[in-house]
């Protein structure tokens with residue numbers, strides 16, 4: 001199934017007709033440069049072009065009031081003076097004779113996207129629209145927004161397609177207060193937003209944009225605000241918010257549909273956000289959402305005002321929706337203290353609503369609330385003078401790396417008598433091995449003939465991943481532990497400079513991994529009280545790997561952050577016999593691990609584990625992992641162990657932090 005792209009140049013046909021410093025950044029070129037970048041990179045040709053349509057009155061009235069709609073309906077016939085007059089009743093927005101038409105197309109585009117995804121015509125998609133929507137409220141335009149495109153889409157998905165639970169992720173740098181107001185008492189729509197806040201000093205300067213607005217009534221717990229109280233947030237801060245706040249809750253919420261308020265003013269270079277996250281971060285943010293809701297994801301453009309980072313970020317997002325390998329995130333920093341304070345605050349208010357967060361730390365002792373500037377004093381950020389604007393240094397960042405699809409997406413190395421799942425390219429040792437191998441066989445490792453054959457197959461797979469001839473692969477071997485040992489001790493480390501080894505199930509993995517060439521993470525039911533140093537991390541689930549909730553907690557809260565910080569060149573995932581991990585959880589694990597090492601994942605399974613070959617191959621080939629249903633069962637107490645583990649490890653691994661360092 002493909003990726004929909006919705007765009008129409010009609011939505012570029014309105015602009016600011018008078019002087020208003022607050023609105024001058026919202027220009028038609030935002031849309032045209034984004035689309036042109038998709039055309040130039042060949043990405044638009046790989047998408048399914050879906051035409052926009054005008055949202056009907058009834059659809060707009062799913063969110064907005066009749067009087068508001070009636071008012072907006074009059075704007076096409078207004079004189080310039082009337083338009084100015086009409087605009088004055090709202091804040092930081094402008095009207096134009098053609099904006100009503102474009103606003104209907106923007107909302108209608110979001111609905112077309114929802115139809116295409118919910119009917120299964122496409123797997124996912126993106127709508128390039130303007131005017132944006134997430135600030136507009138039931139009876140008011142705001143922040144360049146006229147109709148709330150994504151809020152209308154969420155209501156429409158429930159009403160027309162019977163969606164039970166809709167997740168809205170708003171990665172725009174502004175708080176989508178319009179979305180929050182729309183769903184704050186609605187437990188069927190989970191709204192997550194991060195936003196520049198600076199203790200209420202940043203627009204829209206709302207008290208209710210802070211972390212303690214968690215929703216109301218039956219909606220309590222279903223509204224998540226992550227305020228950024230400083231500018232300059234980086235990739236590590238964004239990933240920490242996903243791993244330690246959004247994803248655990250999203251997996252427990254188990255949505256039928258994911259809508260993204262895809263604003264890119266959260267990218268580096270944007271005059272509004274003033275953040276430092278690079279465009280390739282959106283490849284990962286998109287990827288991390290793509291295993292939810294069976295992959296049903298609709299991204300709708302919101303903000304984004306630096307035409308260079310906007311276009312790059314849009315391309316990164318669409319390329320991930322298309323299933324291309326993800327870029328490695330170079331030198332990820334550690335989350336800053338301010339971000340950690342925000343994460344700690346929001347986790348502490350959410351833990352009472354979401355068991356998966358129940359072991360989250362108490363709020364920081366420093367009373368964050370006291371720093372919220374009383375609204376009377378905060379007249380919003382002062383208007384920037386022209387020279388101040390020029391003096392704000394021009395941000396530069398590297399062009400995002402190419403993300404080439406390897407000629408072979410997925411390969412298999414199997415014993416001759418094992419069946420090869422459709423779509424996998426079968427490697428056989430004989431014809432695929434280079435002369436290089438002759439010198440490399442270390443028979444004492446490979447042992448008997450069977451071992452040698454296994455060795456040869458694995459080496460071939462890894463070699464072809466290294467040269468990007470192959471994306472990922474799966475090998476069935478007679479003895480998984482021996483195979484892991486052989487790869488790790490003899491292949492992985494000198495072929496690839498960092499190998500992330502993930503072992504599911506119990507097994508003695510007795511390698512010295514002190515040199516950092518390898519990071520071994522083992523998830524099992526075995527309690528390994530001693531911890532073998534920074535590069536061997538045993539995660540013990542008291543109820544074993546069959547406990548999906550504990551497993552997903554460990555994956556999201558430990559494995560993902562570790563993986564991002566380690567940034568491996570290869571991921572080796574082994575499924576020990578008798579691990580007990582459920583198929584859905586196993587598929588989710590593969591889906592998530594594909595985000596590392598440009599997708600070079602090598603899965604090792606025991607020959608008699610053939611039954612798991614199908615589900616494994618499906619995810620390796622790019623199909624979304626089926627949603628986890630089991631999360632609705634009550635939680636065991638592994639969360640405690642996980643928190644203790646995190647406490648112990650975060651000195652070495654900064655991405656595991658979820659709170660300000662205790663010293664503060």
Ligand SMILES: NCCCNCCCCCC(=O)CS
Pocket residue numbers: 022092132135143144172174203263265272302303304380381
């Ligand atoms: N009263 C002075 C405020 C000036 N800044 C307002 C900017 C609104 C931005 C809205 C936006 O980017 C939508 S994504």
Ligand SMILES: [Zn+2]
Pocket residue numbers: 172173174263265272302303304
């Ligand atoms: Zn914005």
